[in-house]
Amino acid sequence: MSQETLPAGAGKVAEHNPEVWNAYAELGRACAEAGPLDDRTRRLVKLALAVGARAEGAVHSHVRRATEEGIEPAALRQVAMLAIPTLGLPTGVAALTWIEDLTER
Numbered sequence: 001m002s003q004e005t006l007p008a009g010a011g012k013v014a015e016h017n018p019e020v021w022n023a024y025a026e027l028g029r030a031c032a033e034a035g036p037l038d039d040r041t042r043r044l045v046k047l048a049l050a051v052g053a054r055a056e057g058a059v060h061s062h063v064r065r066a067t068e069e070g071i072e073p074a075a076l077r078q079v080a081m082l083a084i085p086t087l088g089l090p091t092g093v094a095a096l097t098w099i100e101d102l103t104e105r
Contacts, residue, residue: 040071044079051083051095059098073103 006014014021043066050058063076076099084092
């Protein structure tokens with residue numbers, strides 16, 4: 001993700017502290033390459049982690065990237081449905097609404 005396409009908060013970090021942003025980006029790359037998961041699976045796992053953290057901005061970010069990567073909205077909605085038995089109905093429903101913020105256009 002280029003600095004021009006970063007959300008406002010992350011863009012400010014990248015602009016004012018490029019060494020921190022570059023280290024963070026490198027950590028992300030290293031973690032992604034640390035195992036056998038393919039790109040699609042990694043994206044869905046990251047979405048699930050954002051759901052579990054109840055991080056609306058991160059959910060939106062991963063949904064945006066997932067759709068750009070060709071992951072179908074039904075798969076993204078299934079992540080929210082899978083959250084229900086583990087994280088509870090309110091968390092799963094919140095995640096579903098955050099996912100649909102970007103997939104129901």
